[in-house]
Amino acid sequence: MTIPQTARLTRDFVEALSSEKGEPRWMRDHRLHCLAVFEKTPLPRFGPDLSALDLSDLAYYARPVEPVRSWDDLPEEIRRTFLALRLPEAEQKALAGLGAQVDSEVVYRSLLAEVRAQGVIFASMDQAVKDHPWIQDYFMKTIPPEDNKFAALHGAVWSGGTFIWVPPGVEVAVPLQAYYRMQTEAVGQFEHTLIVAEPGSSLHYIEGCSAPRFARSALHSGMVEIVAKEGSKVRFTTVQNWSKNVYNLNNKRALAYAHAAVDWVSGSLGSKVTMLYPTTVLLGPGARTENLSFTFSQDGMWLDTGARAVHRAPGTTSRLISRSVVQGTGRSVFRGTVHVHPEAKGAKAHVECSTLLLTPEARTETIPILRAETDDVELGHEATVGKVSQDQLFYLMSRGLSEAQAMSLIVNGFVSPILKEIPLEYAVELRGILEMSFEKAIG
Amino acid sequence: MSVLVIEGLHVEVGGKPVLRGVDLALEPGQVHALMGPNGSGKSTLALALAGEPGYTVTRGRATLDGEDLLSLPPHERARKGLFLAFQYPPEIEGVSLREFLRLACAERGQGFCEFQRSYPHALRRLRMEGFDGRELNVGFSGGEKKRSELLQLYLLRPKVALLDEPDSGVDVDALRLIAEAIRELAEGGTAVLIITHYPRILEHVPPSEVFVLDGGSIVERGGPELAHRIGEEGFEVIRR
Ligand SMILES: Nc1ncnc2c1ncn2[C@@H]1O[C@H](COP(=O)(O)OP(=O)(O)OP(=O)(O)O)[C@@H](O)[C@H]1O
Numbered sequence: 001m002t003i004p005q006t007a008r009l010t011r012d013f014v015e016a017l018s019s020e021k022g023e024p025r026w027m028r029d030h031r032l033h034c035l036a037v038f039e040k041t042p043l044p045r046f047g048p049d050l051s052a053l054d055l056s057d058l059a060y061y062a063r064p065v066e067p068v069r070s071w072d073d074l075p076e077e078i079r080r081t082f083l084a085l086r087l088p089e090a091e092q093k094a095l096a097g098l099g100a101q102v103d104s105e106v107v108y109r110s111l112l113a114e115v116r117a118q119g120v121i122f123a124s125m126d127q128a129v130k131d132h133p134w135i136q137d138y139f140m141k142t143i144p145p146e147d148n149k150f151a152a153l154h155g156a157v158w159s160g161g162t163f164i165w166v167p168p169g170v171e172v173a174v175p176l177q178a179y180y181r182m183q184t185e186a187v188g189q190f191e192h193t194l195i196v197a198e199p200g201s202s203l204h205y206i207e208g209c210s211a212p213r214f215a216r217s218a219l220h221s222g223m224v225e226i227v228a229k230e231g232s233k234v235r236f237t238t239v240q241n242w243s244k245n246v247y248n249l250n251n252k253r254a255l256a257y258a259h260a261a262v263d264w265v266s267g268s269l270g271s272k273v274t275m276l277y278p279t280t281v282l283l284g285p286g287a288r289t290e291n292l293s294f295t296f297s298q299d300g301m302w303l304d305t306g307a308r309a310v311h312r313a314p315g316t317t318s319r320l321i322s323r324s325v326v327q328g329t330g331r332s333v334f335r336g337t338v339h340v341h342p343e344a345k346g347a348k349a350h351v352e353c354s355t356l357l358l359t360p361e362a363r364t365e366t367i368p369i370l371r372a373e374t375d376d377v378e379l380g381h382e383a384t385v386g387k388v389s390q391d392q393l394f395y396l397m398s399r400g401l402s403e404a405q406a407m408s409l410i411v412n413g414f415v416s417p418i419l420k421e422i423p424l425e426y427a428v429e430l431r432g433i434l435e436m437s438f439e440k441a442i443g
Numbered sequence: 444m445s446v447l448v449i450e451g452l453h454v455e456v457g458g459k460p461v462l463r464g465v466d467l468a469l470e471p472g473q474v475h476a477l478m479g480p481n482g483s484g485k486s487t488l489a490l491a492l493a494g495e496p497g498y499t500v501t502r503g504r505a506t507l508d509g510e511d512l513l514s515l516p517p518h519e520r521a522r523k524g525l526f527l528a529f530q531y532p533p534e535i536e537g538v539s540l541r542e543f544l545r546l547a548c549a550e551r552g553q554g555f556c557e558f559q560r561s562y563p564h565a566l567r568r569l570r571m572e573g574f575d576g577r578e579l580n581v582g583f584s585g586g587e588k589k590r591s592e593l594l595q596l597y598l599l600r601p602k603v604a605l606l607d608e609p610d611s612g613v614d615v616d617a618l619r620l621i622a623e624a625i626r627e628l629a630e631g632g633t634a635v636l637i638i639t640h641y642p643r644i645l646e647h648v649p650p651s652e653v654f655v656l657d658g659g660s661i662v663e664r665g666g667p668e669l670a671h672r673i674g675e676e677g678f679e680v681i682r683r
């Protein structure tokens with residue numbers, strides 16, 4: 001039996017998926033439970049209109065490319081795509097390890113020998129589930145299927161993704177990266193990422209995403225779970241440039257134990273609709289989190305993002321910062337949520353969202369939800385919405401920059417607090433995307 | 444031969460006619476001065492020439508090296524060699540001074556290697572070494588903004604430089620630096636127009652010609668002594 005390449009979402013399909021992957025029994029049961037939850041859970045009652053997303057017109061599993069050991073063994077088309085994305089180059093120069101996934105399966109993976117020697121595990125999620133039975137104690141424990149419809153869907157049909165385990169005290173000095181590529185029309189991509197950072201360890205993980213444009217809608221619904229144990233540090237960077245037919249509906253959540261630090265850095269440049277609200281639950285005293293988000297909504301896009309910090313221990317701190325740029329008929333929503341539980345005495349939280357509207361039709365909304373159940377807390381909130389100043393634009397043009405160059409520079413400046421935190425190769429890509437969009441818009 | 448020629452220029456701002464027939468010509472390698480009471484339209488003239496969209500030219504013409512200037516968008520005027528040092532330069536957050544200047548120099552045809560040499564030199568020339576890591580004009584004091592304009596001018600080496608009050612709010616030492624940079628530029632062939640209220644800067648860079656703008660047109664022309672007379676006696680001199 002093989003996995004049907006395109007399928008209606010049925011119990012038979014989920015069982016076939018699990019058995020073809022050779023999964024342990026617990027995972028098969030988990031998938032079926034998730035499917036049952038999915039069927040009875042309604043679509044989210046907030047945010048973007050999802051009515052055009054046809055869940056019965058998706059390939060829930062696609063494997064157009066077989067896994068290889070060397071870039072050269074990939075089929076020509078996908079090899080050229082990865083070369084254009086400069087993945088092999090980044091692997092050589094800037095990374096400790098790299099995984100690349102096409103549609104449902106990981107097709108390439110590498111890890112530096114010295115990092116492997118430190119005991120770090122960097123594996124495809126499918127393999128890890130089979131090799132390490134203890135993963136059962138973590139898998140979808142941070143985000144249960146009951147959380148929302150797409151978490152449940154993900155749990156039923158997940159495939160691919162990354163498992164990382166960093167042993168106690170091990171600092172991975174150079175980032176690990178995964179790249180997700182959707183290659184098939186109307187495909188669903190559901191990779192699962194689980195990071196367990198043992199006490200005193202540290203890790204920077206980077207995700208990049210892209211897809212060619214097709215007529216029919218595609219769905220990306222990944223899940224990221226991070227467990228940052230005592231005193232560990234995890235930074236999770238995502239830059240997505242999905243094409244404008246992709247629904248990007250993700251779940252990302254971290255648990256931060258005592259004195260652990262979790263940073264989320266997100267750049268959302270593409271997709272038709274994005275719903276993304278990385279969350280950190282600050283479980284131990286002194287835990288901290290920072291959430292930096294940049295969104296660029298162009299014509300017809302709705303980027304509904306946010307950040308959540310849940311303070312459940314004393315002396316915890318959170319900083320949620322967003323910069324949104326909206327062009328054409330684009331739309332951005334930022335939901336900054338801070339919840340301070342009664343036991344989180346001395347907690348500090350700061351939420352800051354700024355939006356730059358480039359056109360009169362552009363729409364934006366910021367929805368801060370600050371809830372403190374103790375008085376011993378410092379909460380700060382700032383929100384601004386502005387337009388590109390004509391004086392600034394003229395000033396730059398009077399120095400010989402074209403309108404597109406000047407716009408791009410001003411917008412880059414606006415997002416620089418976040419851009420500074422994004423790895424260089426992505427920052428360069430991001431500038432390129434901005435400049436191209438202005439050239440198109442201005443003509 | 445004049446590099447910038449302005450003939451019968453009429454300009455409206457916010458629907459209000461401000462310039463009503465300005466005639467002016469600037470000579471390469473020469474320093475010129477433009478004086479006139481507050482609100483007489485000096486900045487209007489400079490901004491209209493640079494192509495600020497809020498300033499509408501209703502009549503007249505302006506040419507740079509014999510080519511029509513007024514039909515070009517602002518950045519093409521700059522690329523042809525026109526430069527305006529602003530009376531009130533805006534602050535641009537998150538944009539590094541260096542990155543901005545690199546881009547601007549590239550548009551004036553300076554390669555990266557050339558910039559690597561000219562930029563540190565220009566910083567030293569205007570004693571702005573400490574500004575290398577700064578964002579464009581952000582948090583600059585009034586006088587520092589003027590020096591930043593001069594730094595840009597010095598690097599871009601335009602054919603025509605319109606300097607809108609480069610001396611206002613500037614301390615004695617900085618004034619000397621600014622004046623020296625202007626002189627060096629003029630010696631290199633740039634036609635300079637200094638808009639000012641004070642004869643002081645003109646003592647450092649003697650103008651070959653002084654224009655006085657009032658009531659929307661040039662009402663008086665003369666040598667450096669005209670600037671002095673205005674400095675001493677005010678604009679009554681020309682109204683008599
Ligand atoms: N947007 C506007 N709407 C109406 N009038 C304007 C507008 N902008 C400028 N003006 C007017 O145009 C006139 C010329 O202004 P301009 O700034 O050119 O004067 P100036 O000679 O540079 O003065 P100063 O010496 O104070 O710098 C002034 O009377 C000013 O109030």
Ligand SMILES: [Mg+2]
Nearest residue numbers: 485486487530
């Ligand atoms: Mg003025």
